[in-house]
Amino acid sequence: MQFKHLQNTELTSSRLIYGCMRIAGDNNLSDRNKGKAAIYAAIEAGYNHFDHADIYGGGECESLFGELLKETPSLRDDMIITSKAGIRPSKGDEEYDPTRYDFSQKYILESVEGSLSRLGIEQLDMFLLHRPDFLMNVHEVAETFAILKASGKVKHFGVSNFKPSQVELLRSVMSMPLVANQVEINIHNVDTLLDGTLDQCQQHKITPIAWCPLGGVAYSAWGNTFDIDDEQRIENELRQQANKYQCQAWQVILAWILLHPSGIFPIIGSTTPERIEAAKIALDLEYSREDWYRLFEARNGETVP
Numbered sequence: 001m002q003f004k005h006l007q008n009t010e011l012t013s014s015r016l017i018y019g020c021m022r023i024a025g026d027n028n029l030s031d032r033n034k035g036k037a038a039i040y041a042a043i044e045a046g047y048n049h050f051d052h053a054d055i056y057g058g059g060e061c062e063s064l065f066g067e068l069l070k071e072t073p074s075l076r077d078d079m080i081i082t083s084k085a086g087i088r089p090s091k092g093d094e095e096y097d098p099t100r101y102d103f104s105q106k107y108i109l110e111s112v113e114g115s116l117s118r119l120g121i122e123q124l125d126m127f128l129l130h131r132p133d134f135l136m137n138v139h140e141v142a143e144t145f146a147i148l149k150a151s152g153k154v155k156h157f158g159v160s161n162f163k164p165s166q167v168e169l170l171r172s173v174m175s176m177p178l179v180a181n182q183v184e185i186n187i188h189n190v191d192t193l194l195d196g197t198l199d200q201c202q203q204h205k206i207t208p209i210a211w212c213p214l215g216g217v218a219y220s221a222w223g224n225t226f227d228i229d230d231e232q233r234i235e236n237e238l239r240q241q242a243n244k245y246q247c248q249a250w251q252v253i254l255a256w257i258l259l260h261p262s263g264i265f266p267i268i269g270s271t272t273p274e275r276i277e278a279a280k281i282a283l284d285l286e287y288s289r290e291d292w293y294r295l296f297e298a299r300n301g302e303t304v305p
């Protein structure tokens, strides 16, 4: 495993983060055991950074992780634990109580308490706002962050799925740095390359973290608009590159993300121990600038001008 300092923090994170969104599965015993085995596989493979959210598995993903930490408390010592909140899920009545985004102080403070309690820990290393709340009052959010910092419940703060203007707005009232923006980056969704997100990350030393890095390759990305010709073209290019680098297509995709100078940390969400381990192969590929552009053009269906 490779490690890298997280800018504006004292933390050193594994270059691949392990994503805990899928670890509880359908929450039956067999899925939970599979999830636990996946976490142990990640630890064994050297991942020290684990990504959560209050809503993953309706809270069951954090609870499962908490169970594991309770079994072996010393594991916590070398771990970076990130969690997110701000998506207030429906309690089952979509019509009268639909899912909403909620950055109100009351909601965020309660959510963080819930995460800490399920995980069985005293402090989150990073807390991220999960998805922009259109009604975000940045002064209220800054105050909430200050309360969480002063109480020792959160070390560092960041955001997720924020556009550059939203990051700028929040930064303008914060007394602490925003240390991360967790965004979707994969071969289908390259918005962050084009909308200034990754430029802003470099400018302000914000760590970009990529969710669903394999979307569009290993499985269909959210909102995938590739047609059959697009898929074929990308697949051909990936096959050639996988052949050249003597690896698998999905590892090429990870190398493609890792090459970006903003220092993107991909989150690996597989629950298959072999894949969790094999993702590290991407870190050692000497992936070239030329191949980066070839794949970019293959996904675009046209050459760069």
Ligand SMILES: NC(=O)c1ccc[n+]([C@@H]2O[C@H](COP(=O)([O-])OP(=O)(O)OC[C@H]3O[C@@H](n4cnc5c(N)ncnc54)[C@H](OP(=O)(O)O)[C@@H]3O)[C@@H](O)[C@H]2O)c1
Binding pocket: 018, 019, 020, 021, 022, 051, 052, 130, 160, 161, 182, 183, 210, 211, 212, 213, 214, 215, 218, 219, 250, 267, 268, 269, 270, 271, 272, 275
């Ligand atoms: N901030 C946000 O809004 C947000 C949104 C979504 C996710 N996230 C975070 O990002 C993490 C990663 O997301 P993700 O789980 O979508 O990431 P991912 O690593 O891109 O995808 C994992 C999924 O792809 C499958 N997969 C992996 N390699 C494959 C292969 N070679 N062939 C076929 N299927 C393959 C896995 O199946 P197996 O398990 O069977 O290997 C798993 O279902 C999540 O755990 C969560 O922490 C954040």
